[in-house]
Amino acid sequence: MNDDALAALSEILGDGELLLDEADRARYASDGSGLKGDLPLAVLRPATTERLSQAMAVCARFQIAMITQGGRTGLSGGACVAGPAVVLSTERMQGVVEIDEDAMAMTVWAGTPLERVHDAAREKGLDFPVDIGARGSATVGGLIATNAGGIRVLRHGMMRQNVLGLEVVLADGRILSRLGKLVKDNSGLDLKQIFIGSEGALGVVTMAVLQLKPHAGKAMVVLLALPDFPAALSCLSRARTMFGDRLTAFEGMWPDYWDFVCGEARLARRPVSGTHGFYVLVEIADTDPADIENWFMALSEEGLVEDGILAQSIAEARALWAVREAVGEVDEALGPHINFDLGVASSRLGEFCEACDRCLADVDGAGRALKVGHVGDGNVHLLVAHDGRTETIHDIERAIYGLVAEWGGAITAEHGIGRLKRAWLSCSRSSEEIALMGLLKQALDPAGLLNPGIYPVPEPGADETGRHAC
Amino acid sequence: MNDDALAALSEILGDGELLLDEADRARYASDGSGLKGDLPLAVLRPATTERLSQAMAVCARFQIAMITQGGRTGLSGGACVAGPAVVLSTERMQGVVEIDEDAMAMTVWAGTPLERVHDAAREKGLDFPVDIGARGSATVGGLIATNAGGIRVLRHGMMRQNVLGLEVVLADGRILSRLGKLVKDNSGLDLKQIFIGSEGALGVVTMAVLQLKPHAGKAMVVLLALPDFPAALSCLSRARTMFGDRLTAFEGMWPDYWDFVCGEARLARRPVSGTHGFYVLVEIADTDPADIENWFMALSEEGLVEDGILAQSIAEARALWAVREAVGEVDEALGPHINFDLGVASSRLGEFCEACDRCLADVDGAGRALKVGHVGDGNVHLLVAHDGRTETIHDIERAIYGLVAEWGGAITAEHGIGRLKRAWLSCSRSSEEIALMGLLKQALDPAGLLNPGIYPVPEPGADETGRHAC
Numbered sequence: 048m049n050d051d052a053l054a055a056l057s058e059i060l061g062d063g064e065l066l067l068d069e070a071d072r073a074r075y076a077s078d079g080s081g082l083k084g085d086l087p088l089a090v091l092r093p094a095t096t097e098r099l100s101q102a103m104a105v106c107a108r109f110q111i112a113m114i115t116q117g118g119r120t121g122l123s124g125g126a127c128v129a130g131p132a133v134v135l136s137t138e139r140m141q142g143v144v145e146i147d148e149d150a151m152a153m154t155v156w157a158g159t160p161l162e163r164v165h166d167a168a169r170e171k172g173l174d175f176p177v178d179i180g181a182r183g184s185a186t187v188g189g190l191i192a193t194n195a196g197g198i199r200v201l202r203h204g205m206m207r208q209n210v211l212g213l214e215v216v217l218a219d220g221r222i223l224s225r226l227g228k229l230v231k232d233n234s235g236l237d238l239k240q241i242f243i244g245s246e247g248a249l250g251v252v253t254m255a256v257l258q259l260k261p262h263a264g265k266a267m268v269v270l271l272a273l274p275d276f277p278a279a280l281s282c283l284s285r286a287r288t289m290f291g292d293r294l295t296a297f298e299g300m301w302p303d304y305w306d307f308v309c310g311e312a313r314l315a316r317r318p319v320s321g322t323h324g325f326y327v328l329v330e331i332a333d334t335d336p337a338d339i340e341n342w343f344m345a346l347s348e349e350g351l352v353e354d355g356i357l358a359q360s361i362a363e364a365r366a367l368w369a370v371r372e373a374v375g376e377v378d379e380a381l382g383p384h385i386n387f388d389l390g391v392a393s394s395r396l397g398e399f400c401e402a403c404d405r406c407l408a409d410v411d412g413a414g415r416a417l418k419v420g421h422v423g424d425g426n427v428h429l430l431v432a433h434d435g436r437t438e439t440i441h442d443i444e445r446a447i448y449g450l451v452a453e454w455g456g457a458i459t460a461e462h463g464i465g466r467l468k469r470a471w472l473s474c475s476r477s478s479e480e481i482a483l484m485g486l487l488k489q490a491l492d493p494a495g496l497l498n499p500g501i502y503p504v505p506e507p508g509a510d511e512t513g514r515h516a517c
Numbered sequence: 518m519n520d521d522a523l524a525a526l527s528e529i530l531g532d533g534e535l536l537l538d539e540a541d542r543a544r545y546a547s548d549g550s551g552l553k554g555d556l557p558l559a560v561l562r563p564a565t566t567e568r569l570s571q572a573m574a575v576c577a578r579f580q581i582a583m584i585t586q587g588g589r590t591g592l593s594g595g596a597c598v599a600g601p602a603v604v605l606s607t608e609r610m611q612g613v614v615e616i617d618e619d620a621m622a623m624t625v626w627a628g629t630p631l632e633r634v635h636d637a638a639r640e641k642g643l644d645f646p647v648d649i650g651a652r653g654s655a656t657v658g659g660l661i662a663t664n665a666g667g668i669r670v671l672r673h674g675m676m677r678q679n680v681l682g683l684e685v686v687l688a689d690g691r692i693l694s695r696l697g698k699l700v701k702d703n704s705g706l707d708l709k710q711i712f713i714g715s716e717g718a719l720g721v722v723t724m725a726v727l728q729l730k731p732h733a734g735k736a737m738v739v740l741l742a743l744p745d746f747p748a749a750l751s752c753l754s755r756a757r758t759m760f761g762d763r764l765t766a767f768e769g770m771w772p773d774y775w776d777f778v779c780g781e782a783r784l785a786r787r788p789v790s791g792t793h794g795f796y797v798l799v800e801i802a803d804t805d806p807a808d809i810e811n812w813f814m815a816l817s818e819e820g821l822v823e824d825g826i827l828a829q830s831i832a833e834a835r836a837l838w839a840v841r842e843a844v845g846e847v848d849e850a851l852g853p854h855i856n857f858d859l860g861v862a863s864s865r866l867g868e869f870c871e872a873c874d875r876c877l878a879d880v881d882g883a884g885r886a887l888k889v890g891h892v893g894d895g896n897v898h899l900l901v902a903h904d905g906r907t908e909t910i911h912d913i914e915r916a917i918y919g920l921v922a923e924w925g926g927a928i929t930a931e932h933g934i935g936r937l938k939r940a941w942l943s944c945s946r947s948s949e950e951i952a953l954m955g956l957l958k959q960a961l962d963p964a965g966l967l968n969p970g971i972y973p974v975p976e977p978g979a980d981e982t983g984r985h986a987c
Binding site for chain 1: 617618619620621622642663664666670672674675677678687691692693694695696697698699700701702703704705706707708710711713714715731732733734750754757758761762763802803860861862863864865891893894895896925926927928929930931932933934938942945946947949950951953954956957959960961
């Protein structure tokens with residue numbers, strides 16, 4: 048890095064806020080994507096917004112690229128370093144600043160792990176409803192930058208729906224602060240929406256106001272074995288009518304996933320015996336078990352369910368969830384594979400998955416496909432094993448993303464584009480949409496310093512090499 | 518209007534899609550704001566997105582300003598014509614295109630009135646939860662362009678939270694379409710967020726996919742008379758814990774409003790006798806009346822409520838709602854007044870209203886102030902009577918918006934900036950935020966043709982005349 052830039056940064060950043068040692072820097076090269084990242088020029092981890100702002104202004108002056116990192120748990124490579132760049136880490140911006148119980152609002156630093164947010168809310172008898180497996184490391188800032196989803200989207204929406212206010216530093220160091228705990232605010236454009244889900248390409252989140260919810264009450268967990276996917280949609284529809292917003296999760300597992308996890312890979316105990324066409328894990332909060340039994344009886348009489356189990360204890364509930372959560376361990380057990388995160392209209396998720404299976408059958412070198420997902424959200428995580436060849440990987444991606452394009456779906460429903468999926472963006476978005484993303488990027492970061500290359504913006508007249516047409 | 522432009526528009530637009538007669542045009546000059554609008558040059562009301570796109574491209578070519586109108590019910594003047602401009606009306610883009618019951622998604626043309634959306638959803642046993650008084654005329658496109666709120670924000674959020682997809686025409690006629698019914702989609706920036714709440718300044722919404730909800734079930738309506746505002750926050754907190762998301766409305770009325778509506782102006786019958794410090798109207802869906810009585814008894818024992826009534830029939834429920842909904846008739850009964858729509862952190866709404874009263878006492882020519890609002894949302898509608906003098910109006914606005922600035926609040930929580938409030942935007946938003954709004958406007962509509970002057974963007978170096986510093 049330029050000596051003048053280094054001197055300027057050293058003046059701004061205090062003890063431990065600037066890492067230059069190679070061994071230190073090496074820890075910040077990549078994230079949860081499995082991609083190999085480049086060694087960052089330096090790691091900047093200021094503890095205040097003010098110092099981050101000053102440091103970013105220096106980087107802007109010296110035209111140094113900046114990659115923002117939270118807990119580095121992202122699965123799409125959005126925090127992975129590529130090319131000469133410094134890392135901006137929020138790890139020293141931690142802690143809950145305030146909980147306003149009447150407003151049910153928590154003001155929190157961006158570097159705070161999600162689990163601390165959960166705990167702090169629970170101490171006040173409240174919940175923060177967004178939840179993902181990486182809760183121990185994933186940070187508030189990272190969840191906002193990727194508009195994280197998870198298992199409670201069905202009831203509470205994605206991260207976007209749970210953010211009341213943001214403080215953001217722009218590419219040139221300007222601070223944009225709106226932390227007023229306002230539920231309703233139509234005073235001009237709602238600028239925070241632009242930064243939520245922008246994957247570090249438009250600004251760096253330093254602080255947020257999160258909307259808390261009343262504690263959901265005791266959760267009942269039910270596992271249902273069904274004849275097929277359409278039965279799952281019928282069960283979901285009946286559950287919505289009967290339990291309303293007390294229905295907090297409705298997770299689906301296809302037999303390929305179920306049999307691998309409970310059989311061959313032995314990652315979880317099989318909760319119901321026999322072979323079935325589809326499995327769902329349902330969580331219902333704050334409800335009389337008798338109501339759940341009535342729901343189950345009605346479904347059985349209609350022939351919608353073949354078997355089912357209602358957890359009678361916390362241990363039993365955990366055992367049921369274990370089948371669904373084993374997806375985290377499948378990564379190792381399955382061998383080389385691609386982890387797709389696809390979205391379509393929720394009503395068509397079953398047909399879409401059948402189409403995926405059909406088209407994978409024609410791809411040489413593609414192995415088994417496992418499917419697990421969020422039924423009500425139209426979101427499936429499709430894990431496709433392969434022979435490890437680059438060509439096979441590309442053929443599988445082309446086949447699946449081509450299908451997404453045909454179905455008008457999302458190439459990533461919740462993980463984000465990052466570095467892994469940017470080349471396929473045109474399978475989900477029109478050229479008009481991609482051009483508009485480019486316009487916004489240009490308006491906010493004209494020099495293209497924030498996560499360059501990660502954000503999928505073709506500049507006018509730019510070389511399109513590396514992008515795949517759909 | 519330029520003859521060539523007129524000829525080009527006449528070629529694109531069919532029978533009844535182009536109004537040039539002065540009497541016809543006069544009906545499109547203004548909206549629900551009470552502002553006097555200018556006569557539009559022409560009214561364009563194409564029935565298809567394609568023809569709107571072509572017509573807008575013509576306007577862009579001839580540098581003709583465009584004001585978009587839906588049902589013209591907006592209260593801030595966002596659809597009011599100012600200066601030489603054509604009106605783009607969505608009134609011929611009406612109708613429900615599709616209801617996908619499994620996905621609980623309705624695809625609908627932008628010009629469809631809200632009430633038709635409600636009815637169409639109910640026919641399928643579903644609800645569209647956003648509701649406002651102007652439901653008979655207000656259109657889907659207008660609700661989206663203003664990010665409408667209303668009485669069910671507490672449970673279902675504002676319009677933004679209930680839109681799954683949008684089709685938008687940009688200033689130059691380009692069509693941006695994303696109507697895929699995707700609940701989850703992190704494939705690049707979520708562009709629809711930029712258009713929601715942009716008040717016609719960034720694009721024209723032509724079609725939307727709305728997220729429907731399961732039917733909420735029978736609503737119970739309770740009116741509570743309380744000692745003061747803090748008691749309302751306590752009642753709300755207890756109701757949230759007890760009823761969770763079955764709590765659908767929690768509307769507050771200050772004694773000034775209550776006494777005017779039920780006393781002097783005789784706009785509604787007084788449901789409870791005596792004088793109290795605060796009144797709330799609570800709606801709880803799908804709940805055993807016994808649970809509501811238990812909640813009420815617990816509140817009484819704590820001294821939080823002084824009196825209350827649970828509606829025993831639909832007629833009684835309507836009579837209770839009548840007090841709250843009389844706000845629509847107050848406009849006439851109160852004489853000259855300003856209708857503020859203010860937002861602060863919900864925990865501080867009571868104190869904020871006291872501060873408003875104190876500062877109004879010092880304004881010469883200010884009359885009585887009535888306050889009614891959405892307790893859980895931190896949103897108060899403050900109606901301030903005055904002597905009709907321009908100077909008084911300005912002094913009242915300066916006093917109240919100055920207070921909003923001090924409190925970090927919203928000068929408009931749900932009605933939008935429109936023409937009425939744009940001059941006060943700096944009381945709610947920092948110069949960095951306003952500059953960023955300007956950048957976005959410039960990126961999307963560089964010639965400034967969409968609702969010019971309505972959208973509060975100071976161009977770099979522009980004359981600031983007419984804007985008030987806070």
